[in-house]
Amino acid sequence: MTTLQLNNINKYFGTGSSRVHVLKDVNFTAQKGELNLVIGPSGSGKSTFLTIAGGLQTPSTGNVELEGKAVKSMSNRQRDAMRLNKIGFVLQAHNLIPYLTVKEQFQLVKKVKKEHNLTNLSLDVLLKQLDIEELQNKYPGELSGGQNQRVAIARALYTRPDIVLADEPTAALDSERVAEVGKIFQTLAREQDTAVIVVTHDLRLIEFADNVYQIMDGQMTLNNNMKTA
Amino acid sequence: MFLSIKEIKKEKVRYGLIIGMIVLICYLIFILTSLAMGLAQQNTDAIDSWNISSVVLDKDSNTSMTQSMITKDEVKKTKITSKEAYIGQTAVVAKKSGRTNESAQFLGLKDNQFIAKNLVLSSGHKVNKSDQVVVDDKFQTDGYKIGDKIQFNSNNKKYTIVGFTKNAKLNIAPVVYGNISTWKTLKNGNSQVIASAIVSKNANFKTANKQLKTYSISAFISKLPGYSAQNSTFTFMIAFLMIISLIVIAVFLYILTIQKIQNYAVLRAQGIPAKTLVGATISQSITLVVSGLLIGIMLTAITAIAMPAAVPISFNIPILSAIGIGLVLTGLLGSLIPIRIILHVDPVSVIGG
Numbered sequence: 001m002t003t004l005q006l007n008n009i010n011k012y013f014g015t016g017s018s019r020v021h022v023l024k025d026v027n028f029t030a031q032k033g034e035l036n037l038v039i040g041p042s043g044s045g046k047s048t049f050l051t052i053a054g055g056l057q058t059p060s061t062g063n064v065e066l067e068g069k070a071v072k073s074m075s076n077r078q079r080d081a082m083r084l085n086k087i088g089f090v091l092q093a094h095n096l097i098p099y100l101t102v103k104e105q106f107q108l109v110k111k112v113k114k115e116h117n118l119t120n121l122s123l124d125v126l127l128k129q130l131d132i133e134e135l136q137n138k139y140p141g142e143l144s145g146g147q148n149q150r151v152a153i154a155r156a157l158y159t160r161p162d163i164v165l166a167d168e169p170t171a172a173l174d175s176e177r178v179a180e181v182g183k184i185f186q187t188l189a190r191e192q193d194t195a196v197i198v199v200t201h202d203l204r205l206i207e208f209a210d211n212v213y214q215i216m217d218g219q220m221t222l223n224n225n226m227k228t229a
Numbered sequence: 230m231f232l233s234i235k236e237i238k239k240e241k242v243r244y245g246l247i248i249g250m251i252v253l254i255c256y257l258i259f260i261l262t263s264l265a266m267g268l269a270q271q272n273t274d275a276i277d278s279w280n281i282s283s284v285v286l287d288k289d290s291n292t293s294m295t296q297s298m299i300t301k302d303e304v305k306k307t308k309i310t311s312k313e314a315y316i317g318q319t320a321v322v323a324k325k326s327g328r329t330n331e332s333a334q335f336l337g338l339k340d341n342q343f344i345a346k347n348l349v350l351s352s353g354h355k356v357n358k359s360d361q362v363v364v365d366d367k368f369q370t371d372g373y374k375i376g377d378k379i380q381f382n383s384n385n386k387k388y389t390i391v392g393f394t395k396n397a398k399l400n401i402a403p404v405v406y407g408n409i410s411t412w413k414t415l416k417n418g419n420s421q422v423i424a425s426a427i428v429s430k431n432a433n434f435k436t437a438n439k440q441l442k443t444y445s446i447s448a449f450i451s452k453l454p455g456y457s458a459q460n461s462t463f464t465f466m467i468a469f470l471m472i473i474s475l476i477v478i479a480v481f482l483y484i485l486t487i488q489k490i491q492n493y494a495v496l497r498a499q500g501i502p503a504k505t506l507v508g509a510t511i512s513q514s515i516t517l518v519v520s521g522l523l524i525g526i527m528l529t530a531i532t533a534i535a536m537p538a539a540v541p542i543s544f545n546i547p548i549l550s551a552i553g554i555g556l557v558l559t560g561l562l563g564s565l566i567p568i569r570i571i572l573h574v575d576p577v578s579v580i581g582g
C-alpha cells in the first residue's frame with residue numbers, strides 16, 4: 001500500500017541569479033513494509049527531500065501525499081498531529097533534548113501522545129537491541145555520538161510511526177552498529193509494516209534495503225542494481 | 230511543566246544564579262521600599278497616633294505648626310469641644326549631663342484635652358504637673374530613664390521624665406510631650422498666645438476668626454518640612470528601580486528562551502505542539518520568579534527581625550505584595566516576548582547538513 005507519494009517535486013532556494021534548483025522533478029513512492037534507501041553525496045539534496053517528504057518544508061512545485069491525503073491541504077495543526085502520530089524522524093543532529101535523560105525523552109513524548117506508543121516491554125526490547133538499555137538515566141551530553149544516534153532512533157520508533165524518515169542515521173556508527181541499525185530498520189519495515197525511508201551516503205546500508213534510489217544534484221533515480229553490485 | 234522543571238533540575242547552577250539574581254532584586258526593592266516607608270512614617274508617627282482630621286493654623290504660617298501662633302482673641306468665639314485640642318509646638322534640644330543631647334519636637338498639651346488623655350504610654354505615667362514630660366522611647370534607647378531631669382535649650386529650668394511613649398516622631402525627631410504652659414515658657418510668648426494649633430477629629434471644624442484657617446490632615450502633612458520632597462524622591466527612586474529590574478528580569482528570561490530555540494525546533498519537527506512549548510516557557514519563567522520572590526520575602530523577613538530598632542523601617546504588607554505581584558507579572562511578560570519566536574520556530578533549521 002502506498003503510504004508516501006511525492007509527485008513532480010521541484011525545490012528552489014533564493015531568487016534571481018542566486019536561485020538554486022535543489023530538487024529537480026523528483027517522483028518517489030514508499031510502500032508499507034519496505035525499506036527505501038536514498039543514496040547521494042553531500043549537498044545533493046537529501047535533507048531537503050526528507051524534510052519535504054515529512055511536511056516540514058513545502059515544495060516550490062509538485063505535491064506530497066501522505067496516506068492519500070495532500071499535505072498542502074492540511075492545517076498547521078493537522079501537520080503537527082501527522083508528524084507526531086504518523087512519522088518518526090531520525091534527524092541528522094541535535095536530535096535529543098539536552099536537559100532530559102534518555103528515559104525522560106520518551107516520557108516527554110508520552111505526555112503529548114498518550115496512546116499507541118511502544119509498551120514498556122517492547123521499548124526495553126528495542127533499547128536492548130540498540131545496546132542502550134543501560135543508559136536510561138544519562139543525559140545526551142554524557143553519551144557518545146553513536147549512543148546519541150541510537151537513542152534518537154529509539155525515540156523515533158517509540159511512537160510506532162507508519163513512516164520512518166531518517167537522515168544519515170549511521171553517520172557516527174562503526175560497521176557493527178551500522179549492521180545493527182540496518183537490521184532494525186529492515187525488521188521494522190517487514191514486521192511492523194512500516195514505510196522506512198533512509199537518506200544517507202553510507203553504502204553499508206544497501207544490503208538491508210528493498211529499494212535503492214540515487215540522488216545527484218537534485219535528480220533522483222531508482223537504481224536497484226546497486227544492491228547486487 | 231515537565232520540560233521546565235527537568236531543565237531547571239539539569240542546569241542547577243545556571244538557574245540557581247538566575248533565581249539568585251531575582252532574589253537580590255526582590256530583596257533590594259523590598260528593603261528600599263520599607264526603609265523609605267519607615268522614614269516617611271517618622272515624619273508623621275505622632276500625628277497619626279492622634280487620629281485627627283483637621284488642623285487649624287494661623288493663615289500666614291505657611292501651613293507650618295512651628296510658625297503658627299494662635300491668640301486668645303482669635304478663639305474667643307470658637308467652641309472647643311472634646312474633639313478638639315490645643316497644641317503648642319517648638320523644636321528643642323533636650324539635654325542632661327552624662328546623656329547624649331536630643332534634638333526633639335516639644336509638643337505642649339492641655340491635660341484635659343483628648344491628645345493628652347488618649348496618649349498611650351509604654352512605661353511611666355502621664356503628665357500631671359507642668360514640670361513633667363513624657364518622651365518618645367528614642368530617649369530610652371539613648372539611655373534616658375524615668376525620673377531623669379532634663380533641660381531644654383539654654384533654659385535653666387529642669388523637667389522630669391515621667392513616662393515613655395512609642396512611635397512618637399514628628400519631622401523625624403522624637404517628641405517630648407509636656408504641658409502647654411511649658412511651651413509658652415520655651416517660646417517666651419506673650420500671655421495672649423495660647424497655642425500653635427488647634428487639632429480636631431472633626432474634618433469640618435471651623436473657627437469664627439478670619440486669621441485662622443482649617444487644613445485637612447493630608448494637606449497639613451504634605452506641607453510638613455521636607456516631607457513631600459523626600460517622598461517624591463523615594464517614589465521616583467523605587468519606581469526607577471522597579472522599571473530597571475523588570476527590564477533586567479525580562480531580558481534574562483528572553484535570553485533563556487532564545488537559547489532553547491534549537492531544542493524547540495527539534496520538538497516541533499517531531500510534532501510536539503507549539504502550545505506545549507509555550508506552556509513550558511511560561512511555567513518556567515513563573516517558577517523562577519516565584520521562587521526568587523519567596524526567597525526574597527524570607528530574606529526580607531529575616532532582615533526585619535534582625536534590624537536594630539533605631540533604623541526607621543516599616544514593612545507595609547499591601548505595598549510589598551503589590552510589588553511582588555508586579556514582579557511575577559514582569560516574569561510573565563518576559564516569557565511572553567519570545568512566544569512569537571517559538572510559534573515561528575523553523576523545524577527545518579535543525580535538519581540541515
Ligand SMILES: Nc1ncnc2c1ncn2[C@@H]1O[C@H](COP(=O)(O)OP(=O)(O)O)[C@@H](O)[C@H]1O
Binds near residue numbers: 013042045046
Ligand atoms: N534553506 C536553504 N537555503 C538555501 N540553500 C539551501 C537551503 N537548504 C539547502 N540548501 C542547499 O541545497 C543543497 C542541498 O542541501 P541538502 O538537502 O541539505 O543536501 P544533503 O542533505 O544531501 O547534504 C545544498 O547545496 C544546500 O546548500
Ligand SMILES: [Mg+2]
Binds near residue numbers: 580
Ligand atoms: Mg543532509
